[in-house]
Amino acid sequence: MARISVIGTGYLGVTHAACMASLGHDVVALDVDEAKVTSLAAGKVPFHEPGLPELLQESLASGKINFTTSWVDLAAHADVHFLCVGTPQSPESPAADLSQIQSAIRSLAPLLTKPCLIVGKSTVPVGTAQWISDYLVANSPAGNDVHLVWNPEFLREGFAVQDTLHPDRIVLGIKNETDVAVLTDIYATALSGDTPLVVTDYATAELVKVAANAFLATKISFINAFAYLADEVGADVGTLADAIGHDTRIGRRFLNAGIGFGGGCLPKDIRALRARATELGLSEHFEFLKNVDEVNKSRRDYVFALAIRNLGSITGKTIAILGAAFKPDSDDIRDSPALDIALLLAKGGANVRLHDPVALPQVRGRNLPILAVENVEEVFDGADLVLHLTEWKLYRELDLQSISERVANKVIIDGRNCLDLALWSSAGWQVTYLGKPGSQSAL
Numbered sequence: 001m002a003r004i005s006v007i008g009t010g011y012l013g014v015t016h017a018a019c020m021a022s023l024g025h026d027v028v029a030l031d032v033d034e035a036k037v038t039s040l041a042a043g044k045v046p047f048h049e050p051g052l053p054e055l056l057q058e059s060l061a062s063g064k065i066n067f068t069t070s071w072v073d074l075a076a077h078a079d080v081h082f083l084c085v086g087t088p089q090s091p092e093s094p095a096a097d098l099s100q101i102q103s104a105i106r107s108l109a110p111l112l113t114k115p116c117l118i119v120g121k122s123t124v125p126v127g128t129a130q131w132i133s134d135y136l137v138a139n140s141p142a143g144n145d146v147h148l149v150w151n152p153e154f155l156r157e158g159f160a161v162q163d164t165l166h167p168d169r170i171v172l173g174i175k176n177e178t179d180v181a182v183l184t185d186i187y188a189t190a191l192s193g194d195t196p197l198v199v200t201d202y203a204t205a206e207l208v209k210v211a212a213n214a215f216l217a218t219k220i221s222f223i224n225a226f227a228y229l230a231d232e233v234g235a236d237v238g239t240l241a242d243a244i245g246h247d248t249r250i251g252r253r254f255l256n257a258g259i260g261f262g263g264g265c266l267p268k269d270i271r272a273l274r275a276r277a278t279e280l281g282l283s284e285h286f287e288f289l290k291n292v293d294e295v296n297k298s299r300r301d302y303v304f305a306l307a308i309r310n311l312g313s314i315t316g317k318t319i320a321i322l323g324a325a326f327k328p329d330s331d332d333i334r335d336s337p338a339l340d341i342a343l344l345l346a347k348g349g350a351n352v353r354l355h356d357p358v359a360l361p362q363v364r365g366r367n368l369p370i371l372a373v374e375n376v377e378e379v380f381d382g383a384d385l386v387l388h389l390t391e392w393k394l395y396r397e398l399d400l401q402s403i404s405e406r407v408a409n410k411v412i413i414d415g416r417n418c419l420d421l422a423l424w425s426s427a428g429w430q431v432t433y434l435g436k437p438g439s440q441s442a443l
């Protein structure tokens with residue numbers, strides 16, 4: 001079993017560390033945030049991810065995982081260091097902010113006194129791996145014995161444990177053929193199943209990650225553009241997606257029209273990719289990603305306009321919102337379409353009542369002019385309009401009789417196109433979908 005370090009205990013780092021420990025590797029995970037390290041060492045995961053707290057607690061109990069803020073301890077412990085720090089959007093531009101990567105590499109390099117492998121998992125602009133490799137060789141006592149592999153991560157929030165333990169592919173960007181065996185040993189369990197292995201160079205490995213996310217984002221904006229068209233001409237975008245999805249060259253997944261994508265990855269990754277392509281003089285060829293971003297953001301304004309169309313004016317009206325997270329099974333509200341729509345309505349003068357099964361602490365932390373309601377039935381109290389914006393399972397299992405008695409108007413806009421029309425209609429509700437017959441166009 002390998003002696004591993006994991007640098008950075010965000011979403012990626014905590015999941016990777018706990019999963020590697022569950023496979024029997026000896027893991028030390030580092031973060032510069034002392035409070036976070038203390039909390040993780042006590043078995044507390046600072047975000048909502050199904051199955052992860054249990055996995056972490058099991059790994060702590062077996063002694064396979066430890067947390068530290070000490071770079072010296074980290075460097076002494078491990079032969080393989082996984083770089084899992086965040087690469088958020090820069091505050092000043094659409095490009096990625098690489099300061100966490102730079103800071104980690106600068107802290108680690110002088111302590112690398114023995115041969116070791118650094119494995120980059122963070123999402124980075126193409127060219128970063130080569131820079132890191134050069135820096136480590138130039139600034140580590142072990143010099144040329146410090147090797148780098150680029151191994152992008154494709155985990156989805158809400159499925160992070162499953163995606164880490166059973167990834168649908170493992171990509172290794174390498175410079176030295178000998179490094180492959182170290183990683184195939186570490187990932188032996190997944191590779192002994194049906195996970196394919198792709199071995200390539202640094203630049204290709206870096207691009208695989210951003211290309212995958214750009215493609216997924218493009219699929220969503222593609223279908224959302226058709227949702228506009230469907231609303232205009234009375235077509236059904238869901239049936240359209242089903243029909244084109246039968247073509248295996250297209251596929252049905254990521255063609256659910258609605259309020260669009262958000263979260264900590266897709267939006268910032270398409271912007272960073274465009275910024276990098278522009279740096280490389282290729283901006284005109286990546287202009288489509290600007291469009292993908294714009295169609296996506298426009299869905300939020302569209303639902304806002306639909307609400308106004310429904311209510312005449314939203315000033316002083318009570319609007320109940322189901323969901324704040326950017327997707328179900330997550331408490332992540334970064335760039336969340338649901339929360340953005342709630343804010344637009346609140347700023348427009350509506351009394352916004354918002355429910356989410358797990359993300360309310362995050363919402364409260366932002367001090368927004370929105371009432372966070374813990375009890376899902378209470379969120380409906382006095383509502384002139386209801387918006388369904390995150391497709392949590394519990395919203396498809398509501399007691400319609402009970403909530404019908406709480407609202408002022410039985411009118412709902414389904415921003416995720418997944419509520420059962422027959423069920424809601426039979427309880428007397430008017431349901432507006434996005435891009436489906438009977439929907440109202442806000443254009």
Ligand code: UDX
Nearest residue numbers: 153154155156157254255256260261262263265326327
């Ligand atoms: C994404 C990638 O899927 C993952 O491979 C990568 O490692 C990180 O970024 P994640 O951010 O967890 O994962 O979310 P994802 O499941 O991809 O969903 C992104 C957004 O797209 C969500 O807001 C979701 O609601 C939206 N979405 C997804 C749609 O609007 N329609 C769809 O058909 C699918």
